[in-house]
Amino acid sequence: MGLTADLNVSMQSLLAATESMDVTTTNIANMNTPGYARRSVVLEESAPSGGDGSTTGVDVKAIQSIRDTVLNLSINAATSQQNLSNAVSSTLSPVQTMFSDTASGSIGSTIDSFFSSLQELSTSPADGSLRAQVLTSADNVASSFQSTASVITQAQQQADRSVVQQTSDANSLLQQIATTNGQMSTAQALGQSTNSDQDQLSSLLSQLSAIVDYQTVNSSDGLTLTTSNGTPLVVGNTAYALTNALNPNGFNDIYAGGTDITGTIQGGTLGGELQTRDQTLATLTTQLDQFAYQFAQAVNNVQTAGSDGNGKSGVAMFNPPDTTSGDATGAASSISVALTSGSQIAAAASGGASGDDTNLAKMVDLQNQSIISGDTPDEAFSNLTFNIGSTISEANSNSTATGNILAQLQNQQSSVEGVSLDEESSNLLLYERSYQAAAKIISTVDTLMGNVLDMGVTDPGY
């Protein structure tokens, strides 16, 4: 009880209003800052002052960031998944055009033309121009295998370049996270607010989740970041940089602290590029090599069993890399036509006359035989088309589905953390009024005190 106590309490009130207005200013200033969560002032009654404890002022207990950490984790996980799907889809896109049904010069269409030219030759087996036509279409088959293999290799190389780029981007983020961690520990030790550091961490983690998946653990020295299988990335203020090293395939693997973590990365752009480079495209290359190898072998087997236009035994039509060991590696990128003249096409059965087409008929029949790992050449090609098409289509649907979830989560996040101008405006009004009221009390107390002081002074009246 007492005017002095009133003055003190009003003073506290003025300070609280000022600090609240500071927070409002900060909120408005950062309404578009990535990672920023709106702040609010936590006020509490202060310890009673005045002799009988009847006057209680206000203290600013804390300035709190309104942040939903669980929601943020979900958002980062969804971001990782969506970026993985997007990377898969965009890296495979140039490859799938080689497998489209409208692609001219696709493996499927050149093989169709090859069999057509053989069939055409069978109507007139001795015709030189038809024989030359067969060689041309065989050449086209070889180049379609080569160009498809080359597009796949290019896509792999592009993914590899992206892996190096993403690794370096991730390292820069990891370093910033470590630095922020350090600042946060220092601030905590000094009892200062860590709100800004938290905001910054939130933004950094969100950026990192676009690149790679990770796990977080809150520990005494800030946030500990590990890969999905527990290899440390950031501990306290130390970042363990990711490094690249070439693997036997000539592509960059990713190491964290000396451990190869390439296979454990399951999210983000990095995860998508690795999955595409090391799995989808690597499998496709193997399948294409088998395709080229077995196709060449099947044609060669028939060709070498017959007699050519000069009455000689047929020689292999295609050059696969290694005809003896059965190793098809690199067959698609190196297949070529071995024959130099149309007369070398073994149209006739062994020892048959120049106009005989018995062997040619066997070659034509290959079109409908299961010569490529149990499939006809046409089925083998359409299977590849289906595989790459469904991989991309699956990635696209995943991206859309994750995108919808992400939009929902972000909407939810904004509704919790986002700065609302209307809300800040009304708070501003509130704090302004509270400031005015406290100021009014001070001025009233001032008047009262003046009156009290004036009591001892008598007007001389003269």
Added chain:
Amino acid sequence: MRVNPNYASDMVSLMDQAQQAENNAAQELSTGRRVNLPSDNPAAEATMIDENSQSAAIDQYTASSDSLTDVLNTANSTLDSVTTLLQRAVSLGVEGANGTNNQTDLNSIAAEVSGIQSQVIALANTSYAGHYLFAGTSAGTAPYVADASDPTQIDYVGNDQQNHVRIGTGLSVASNLPGSSIFSQSGTNVFDALQSLVTALQSGDSSSIATAESSVSDSLNAVDTAQVFYGNTVDELTTNETYLSQEKLNITTYQNTLVASDTAEAATDVTQAETVLNATIAAAAQINQQANLLTYLH
């Protein structure tokens, strides 16, 4: 519950979606296809490739049938000429055997028959696009040549093989008939018969002429019988081509149901996407104009 104060990102993603839908529908209209890439519909694309391959095979079977028909028609008309010549030889034989001709006349008849024999040899050695039609599969060399030791004797140096050309899946037809089954069949050798007629005419013996005339007549019948092969095969090819064109039509129809766009539907889609996009843009613009509390605070 607190409301999300940042509507802008939502608006952008809605506009993106509407724009994407419009792009898709427009592409569908311009290409005439719903499926343009394997990822649009993997199963349909894989089936399209199978069907394209079928379609290419049918085109090829049709082309083979066409070229084969040309070859067979050439052979057929060649045999028509042979038949006409042999009929003339038969009537010359009948004329020579009627006993009213003196030796000079018979000799000149013999000369004409000899000429007929040369023409038949030339016809039997007919080539088409560089290969001999009646040489079996030994298509590179003329099948009928004069014997080295006896020039009046005509030897067959072709073989008796037949080629077979595919005209459908699992369906093939013989594309030739060797000369040994037409002109030089054992017992009805056209050249021997003509040669014996020449010899008989030159000898002037009526009964030998009559015998020789009857063997020419027999060989004529043999050629006629062999010629049926060509007519039958051409008929088979024609029937097959009709079937192939029907098959081709079926495949095209099926491919259309797989990937072709419904123009009316795609056009409607474009309009709908456009409407959604415009509405979203209008809403975003409207919200931007909307006053907030700050407007009213002074």
